[in-house]
Amino acid sequence: MRTRVPEFLARGSRTVVLTGAGVSAESGVPTFRGAQGLWQGVRPEELASPAAFAQNPGRVWAWYAWRRDLVRRCRPNPAHQALARLEASLPWFRLVTQNVDGLHTAAGNEQVLELHGSLWKTRCTREGTVKEDRRSTFPEMPPRCPCGALLRPHVVWFGETLAAADMEQALKDAQQAELFLVVGTSGIVQPAASLPGLARAQGAHVVEVNPEPTPLTPMTDESHRGPAAEVLPALLEMENENS
Numbered sequence: 001m002r003t004r005v006p007e008f009l010a011r012g013s014r015t016v017v018l019t020g021a022g023v024s025a026e027s028g029v030p031t032f033r034g035a036q037g038l039w040q041g042v043r044p045e046e047l048a049s050p051a052a053f054a055q056n057p058g059r060v061w062a063w064y065a066w067r068r069d070l071v072r073r074c075r076p077n078p079a080h081q082a083l084a085r086l087e088a089s090l091p092w093f094r095l096v097t098q099n100v101d102g103l104h105t106a107a108g109n110e111q112v113l114e115l116h117g118s119l120w121k122t123r124c125t126r127e128g129t130v131k132e133d134r135r136s137t138f139p140e141m142p143p144r145c146p147c148g149a150l151l152r153p154h155v156v157w158f159g160e161t162l163a164a165a166d167m168e169q170a171l172k173d174a175q176q177a178e179l180f181l182v183v184g185t186s187g188i189v190q191p192a193a194s195l196p197g198l199a200r201a202q203g204a205h206v207v208e209v210n211p212e213p214t215p216l217t218p219m220t221d222e223s224h225r226g227p228a229a230e231v232l233p234a235l236l237e238m239e240n241e242n243s
């Protein structure tokens with residue numbers, strides 16, 4: 001594997017990692033795009049939207065309850081674990097994830113920016129109160145806040161904007177990166193997909209790990225094809241030949 005990653009890591013370069021659903025694929029969490037992302041034949045885009053929730057909150061919650069049950073049984077894989085070791089080994093590290101599964105935190109990463117929210121939090125549709133809530137069966141469906149209003153998953157849906165503070169932080173981090181790793185994302189959902197290009201424009205060395213080429217591939221300095229659970233630990237734990 002020809003790579004400059006060990007060289008960047010050996011000098012303690014400022015490192016940002018952007019992850020997508022692919023990093024959790026080998027933990028058993030289905031990615032969004034492709035047949036395995038379907039739930040009862042329905043695409044996530046038709047469930048993860050304010051319009052879908054307004055029309056049928058019970059159906060959207062049934063999908064989230066199913067995902068909570070599924071993800072609860074999943075464990076961090078060697079890719080998550082390699083990223084936890086990476087954070088512990090570097091003076092300046094940021095992990096920006098589009099995943100809502102919580103597996104980076106479960107693996108031991110502390111600096112996790114969950115750009116699309118969390119499967120394990122609910123938000124009151126009236127008061128906006130966010131609470132950690134790990135249930136997948138609720139006394140009533142769809143679940144309600146004690147104030148009487150509907151609860152919704154605290155995740156960013158299609159057609160919604162990301163929390164401004166989170167996006168600002170992600171942009172700031174990307175601009176400071178010397179090494180930028182993009183792992184397991186199809187690179188088509190904005191604004192997360194713009195982060196690697198932004199980092200590269202500021203001089204970062206951009207490295208992709210994905211079994212397939214993506215729209216981000218042309219703007220990377222290195223692309224490594226293969227499953228993250230195999231490629232990432234190998235990449236991050238290679239000896240630096242220049243040392």
Ligand code: OAD
Nearest residue numbers: 020021022025031032033098156184185186189212227228
């Ligand atoms: P996608 O499902 O769009 O893409 C998953 C990516 O992971 C693809 O590029 C696959 O080639 C790659 N992949 C598959 N198996 C892999 C493996 N074992 N190792 C590494 N990569 C692998 O997921 P995201 O890019 O995360 O947003 O999707 C972005 C956003 O779209 C999600 O956060 C979600 C979705 O709609 C919201 O819910 C707002």
